[in-house]
Amino acid sequence: MELAIPEEENKRKGWKRQSPLPSLPEVHHSLSVPNKGNFFRKLMAFIGPGYLVAVGYMDPGNWATDLAGGSKFGYSLLSVILISNLMAILLQSLSGRLGIATGKDLAQACRDHYSKPVSFGLWILCELAIAACDLAEVIGAAIALNLLFGIPMLNGVILTALDVLIVLMLQRKGFRYIEALVISLIVLITTCFVMELIFSQPAMAQVAAGFIPTTQIITNPAMLYIALGILGATVMPHNLYLHSSIVQTRKVENNVESKRSAIRFATIDSTVALMLALFVNAAILILSAAAFHTIGREVGEIQDAYHLLGPILGVGSAGIIFGVALLASGLNSTLTGTLAGQIVMEGFLNIRLSPWLRRLITRLIAIIPAVIVTALYGEKGASDLLVLSQVILSLQLSFAVIPLVKFTSDRTKMGELVAPKWVVMLSWFVAAIIAVLNAYLLYTTFFG
Template sequence: MDVLSSKQESGWRNKRGEASLSDVHRSINISASGSRWRRLAAFAGPGYLVAVGYMDPGNWATSLAGGSKFGYALLAVALLSNLMAIVLQSLCARLAIASGRDLAQACRDAFPKWVSIPLWALAEIAIIATDIAEVIGTAIGLNLIFGIPLELGVLITALDVFIILYLQKMGFRWVEAFIITLLGVIAVCFAIQIFLADPQWGGVIRGFFPTTEIVTNPEMLYLALGILGATVMPHNLYLHSGIVQTRNYGHTLPEKKEALTFATIDSTVALCFALLINASILILAAAAFNSTGRTEVAELGEAHSLLAPLLGLAIAPTLFGIALLCCGLNSTVTATLAGQIVMEGFLKMKLQPWIRRLITRGIAIIPAAFVTIWYGDAGTAELLILTQVVLSLQLSFAVFPLVMFTASKAKMGELVAPIWLSGIAWLIAVVIAGLNVKLLVDFVSG
């Protein structure tokens, strides 16, 4: 346990309990005698697990819909969302390193039960929404590559628990290696597809500059919020604040400051990589579909079948399916870890990873299977986009506590966020809340 000043601990209602993910807590040593680059390399990993959440199957649906309908216009939203994510994930690392708590534990130790229990429930809803997207995405990936029916694919996704168990048994570095390898496969697949699609690069550059239409057009705003929900994801805030603590970075203030610097570099670089993938999905949709007049493509299966005739190469849809399947497998690992952190942090309830996984996956499979059987591809596409909007609506309930904690000198001690950083974070929190209010008003008014 870190040696914290009694003054800093007095900033919390409850004393700190057991460490987050105790079986892997501080399991990765940071060599004090090694070079600075070697210590930085030891911190590389958690950021890429976080980056997975920024390119999960739900993201594909919203980006495909946005790119096919509005061309490159929503690239500005992807960029803005990514900048928000970089700020918020840096605050997660700051919270973990300064207080020794993940976000779930911090909420439990800072708020009374009548506040923390609803926050726990909302976090679980966000994880279930994430899981639904993963179930559908993985099932579609299996269908596109191996021809497995969607209904059967949804059930097969329950078996991914064995991947989780095997990787966690081997050690946390193996989990990170698995994630980074699949991210590399995804990047190669999209690089080839973008080359084949030959987008209008002038339009791509203009797309990164926002327009007022994004806010004034309800349909564009709905998709923009879907992209926001798919990019800045609630469960990622809990996840990052937990897995940063797998590094054994020491207990002194200088060691913690260095750890914060390295953890922030790790997450920032990883999220820049995630932006490339995010933007690639949208650019591919805009170049392949919007430019040919196909403005209603939102289904992953439909996108897959259209890529070959539009790009003129049979390998294009196969690459699309491989990348989608890799995304689903990656998201499976990170959602499981986030679920453990949320349940242990809020409730102090420890479950075996495979039990926790089967519970959340079982809850996710029910609506996914129902929609797949009764509504087919069209229904799964709509459900995917809906899950991302649900995540966007849940986001404020994780962001506001995070910003509050990291801005508090009583809770953070010497590692309290600078005023300028807290100011930016508060602005991000207010913008997210404001956009969500507008979405609800537009939804109610029809």
Template structure:
């Protein structure tokens, strides 16, 4: 008897199998909304989950260190990172909508198994580095607001799994609502702090101008790559390509084109908002610490202690702590989803969300707890910045496959990236790789 074997779609080595995040796949109806602003609003959400990556506690550490040491100079890095992120996240939406795959599934279905497993390992390392930053940042936030010791705060962060499970049970829109609400709180906190800091706006504007000093100064390059790693985070590429598919946008080409347009608008607006927050962290550090000659502030706890006297208002440290805690909570939600997408996409292993969360959080808690117990605040600051540089080094392993897939007409069909976009994306990928090679070279020569 003949056995019918279904061939994989053109351009792919194997069939996709189950959809990304099956429990919430196509769970948000957008078909009932008429084209226009109502349809656009229905697509709002995934971009803000991605934007959280700009504001995780590791980003605070690199931005505060960069702002206190080099003033407003590294603002141009935040701007360039944001431009890169807008392009790459738009490609993530294109990949998801055009191929029906998230980035992890696309890697699994395109590359030989050893290559796919290597990319999976790299993605897991990136997620662990992200989780370490979240563990430490949330613990510091709990310490700053409630006085909870760092060691206990690190352990408390494991309990966030229950918050995530509860929200997922209510529906994916509730997850998005929590993220957007907390982002609003963060924005309010920084708006007040920036107003109190009264930065030199002329110097701020000049800080967005490119300078060769960033490349020639190894210490500045290290912090610049930390900011890049904290901004264009590898797990965000996997995350966006999965959560875009929570929208039930239809299967026809016109519906997919419209979905791509609205998803790109959502991510671009959200990332522009994130740039303002990201720049605000650096501006606050430059206007308070660098301005007063305190150029070695990197610990979040130290920044919290100094910011009140420098700004002359008792509420400033509280706002700092609240914003940091909100960042930590937000980041834990998005890292959980990214971890689920990576594991299911690469390995086709489905774990209960609570089990997946506890595994990744346990792996992150061990080094975070060890550092906080043995070294205290100074150790956590160094670990935070190191995690961001690790993320930057991992970035190419996600960026190059993403650009390859979206530029391949056999894989993408009618939604293949236009030639100009593909060229721009390749340029971004090469720049990221070159900067990382430069960083490694400086590290080896310096070591």
């Protein structure tokens, strides 16, 4: 276990206090990285955290907005998916930089910088966002279990609690096992959508044109609303906390050159992984556009897409493949959600609970609302809860993005590893866009 930095040195580095223990102490610096060797060998040592982060960008919360956007407006909103993904790549690179350069995750950095009341407020908002994100993942997995195996929604929601046991079992073997499971499920999701795109035979010229932004996205209120929903559902606040912690599973030497190299490889890892997430999100929208928009059928719910894909595409297995991808997405997301919950509680409050207890608490926070709503209102209530979860995520996003940009642009805190000026300027611009668009999304949700 690493010793705490002396108080005088800590204050010299711009922090008001010092978190006594690293985040996820059971796996902190548990994976060695080669000091020598070729580029590929070093890169392989850093591959993994980016894919855990990418899971949040293809979770069930994104599916409904992508399906609605494709069925209603064809390929036009592909540009929004591309832009939001580029924003995510930028912010996740800052998150990895913060963790490697300072040895603090974003939750610890907030706790060590802000006053106790502000830090506590940020923790409450972050817990709400994680609960909302977990809620989307739990409901998504339950919907998939219901569609594929006929398991009642209520029972499916309860079954998702078993992911706690999976994470604990794998983490005892080593963090690489968790990364391997997550990457395997991402490969399964990607394979499913490659097959779906082959079945749907989209118009490639229209697909290419969809990646070019048009003024219609701004001038058409209905299109703008779905576009804002895609933006709000793509950049996930809990991923910023998660990434800044799990990059520290790699044992990097405590010098500027080693950390600079680690930042470079971690950025490559997250960028490649997020490009896979871009493919999955774009594939959902393309599939919806090719299957539903061409016949004038609007689809806003996952269940409708599952039942209609087979008959419309003329491939009986199309719906089943869609359901398998949804189940893999839901299971993957619940795995990473439990890790994010542990990081946030330990980072903000410095409370150290047994991993099994922390993950059980995290899962119960998500399961209890889902159980209540599903029991009272059935599938329709669960779908409405899915929409509400995305609104809550939008509300919290700026409270994670702004501190992240603030810390990584502070030379006192980051030293020679401070983000380049052009990155800082671009990051503040992105933070401002996210704040304005999410404020508008919330306004239109409640008053529009």
